[in-house]
Amino acid sequence: MKKWMILLAGLMAFGQSALLQAQQPHTGCGTPHPKQVLQFAATENSSANPYVVQIFVHILRNDDGSNAAMSDATLRTNLDRMAAFYRPHNICFTVVGRDFIDNTEWNTNYSTADIGDLHAVNPHADAIDIYVHRNDFEGSGGNAYDIPSSKCSVSANSSFNFEHEVGHCLGLLHTFEDFMGAECPDGSGCGSDGDFVCDTPADFAGSQNMSSGCTYTGSQTINCNGSTQSYNPPTNNIMSYWAGCYAQFSGGQGARMRNTIDATGFLQSRLTPQDRIISNTTLNAEIAIGAQNSIQVGNLAPAGDVAMNGNARGILIAAQYVQLVPGTSITPTGTNGILLTINQMCDGLFLTSEFPTADRRQTEAVQLSAMQVSPNPFTSGVQVQIALANPGPATLMLFDLTGKLVQESNVQVDTYGHTEQLELPHLDPGIYFLRLRHARGSESARLVKL
Ligand SMILES: [Zn+2]
Missing domain, CATH: 3.40.390.10 (Collagenase (Catalytic Domain))
Known part of the structure; x- marks a missing residue:
């Protein structure tokens, strides 16, 4: 019951926005x-x-x-x-x-x-x-x-x-x-x-x-x-x-x-902090580069003016720019300072390094449908409640233990779900499987007729 209610609540919330964008x-x-x-x-x-x-x-x-x-x-x-x-x-x-x-x-x-x-x-x-x-x-x-x-x-x-x-x-x-x-x-x-x-x-x-x-x-x-008034709509926007x-x-x-x-x-809170986006500015204080950012540093002259601390590593790119890897902290020495240039998305420079990656294998079950059958076990018929993440047509198929299709009905499921009554007095007592098939997959339930 809980699974059904959660999905139905979600469907109702989604249904409203789906309705508004119907055109x-x-x-x-x-x-x-x-x-x-x-x-x-x-x-x-x-x-x-x-x-x-x-x-x-x-x-x-x-x-x-x-x-x-x-x-x-x-x-x-x-x-x-x-x-x-x-x-x-x-x-x-x-x-x-x-x-x-x-x-x-x-x-x-x-x-x-x-x-x-x-x-x-x-x-x-x-x-x-x-x-x-x-x-x-x-x-x-x-x-x-x-x-x-x-x-x-x-x-x-x-x-x-x-x-x-x-x-x-x-x-x-x-x-x-x-x-x-x-x-x-x-x-x-x-x-x-x-x-x-x-x-x-x-x-x-x-x-x-x-x-x-x-x-x-x-x-x-x-x-x-x-x-x-006649429209003259924007065609390049x-x-x-x-x-x-x-x-x-x-x-x-x-x-x-x-x-x-x-x-x-x-x-x-999704902006790069200001102290990391100084562009074409001479900086005379230490700058720490965040764990997930890279900044290109140019005009390193003369050599040795920049001391890299801790776990700092630099990658020389095109003999002109050094890209500092995440976690780098640098301290300029002397009076020359450092000319910082923001990453390529701001200044158009092409960043040749690979993407920072955080590869993960993530598998998550998607709940596409919910089907609830009652009563079960049953004597003459069952009521089937259906909800779909994507409302639309679906098919209910009832199979016996040998896999033989004994009954089939087509249903239309809207954003609030659908209830179907299956009258099954003619079936022999035993175990059956009810399959709900819809556009994005299927779901089955085991039924017992007394
Ligand atoms: Zn859009």
Whole structure:
């Protein structure tokens, strides 16, 4: 009973967000509408220092460690491209680690509802956790848990999912968002409707389907302020659904992300501390590099000006930069100081070292269904209660001890579950097996007829 109740409670919570995003095409993104929308004044008080967001990437593999959703080389390409989109907005990233999570179901049959379970495996309080899976059950490109959020998933099937889902994590809504009211094409209401950003033109769901290449060819209109207004949607914005045409975040979106970080404690705790992001500054005090950070040090002249303490190790890269390994502590001597250059996600330098890794083999059971049969043993019939993590059609099959199918019924399970009454007075007394088969797997129960 307990198992059933827990799953049902989870399903009800998930069902609400699933309901709200019902109009979204499956080819898009599974991020739900935000629980509440942060609204900012036009002016912002952003730091001159870059916002260096720490990220931890989890690559899903199958149970046996095969079929990694993404290679390190492809991941590097994706992260470098993502960083290039954020850099003009004074936001950059530090990759604090990459691990593997081995779970065939999550890797090859991921559902947006799985992200809560995934996040229980190896969560980080100091980084946004990004989960990369190979195939998505619902066909979406990924999802953030909320807007903003500290966790998101991306499907390996699109190279643009990183920048889009991380945009949600940092507070951005879809350009076509209208759950708080549609933005008018003339811009009125832009700060409190639509995506809450004023320099992204009004958009509508499905605009990407009215296109020739990256050009909008539709003639969609909306009645706004007593007039009929025509849309001219953004076709290159990363928070639109014009995935193949992504070219930028707008300035307003950059400000919204910085404002969101400023206003959100759990995002601030995921920034690289300021004493580790000094850029092009001469430093005359000791600097300790955190256990999960690396910083490149340049202009080491003359040789011997830097004393490395304790377990420090340096790696010479391209005869110009020394990358200090995690845990390093350095003390400049004399008056020359050290010129620190932030990692490649901020300044565009290519970091040639391997990812910091924390490989782990992690297998976790995913609860996809719950079936409860009563009474059991039974005399003439049973009541079967079913809940599915992904509501939809399912089949109930009853087998006898020899494996012969004696009865089969198709059922439709909604977000609140389904109850099916099976009348079985004609069966001989004995042992039977009831199998619930659904899109993502099956579950069986042993029944006894008296
Ligand atoms: Zn999205």
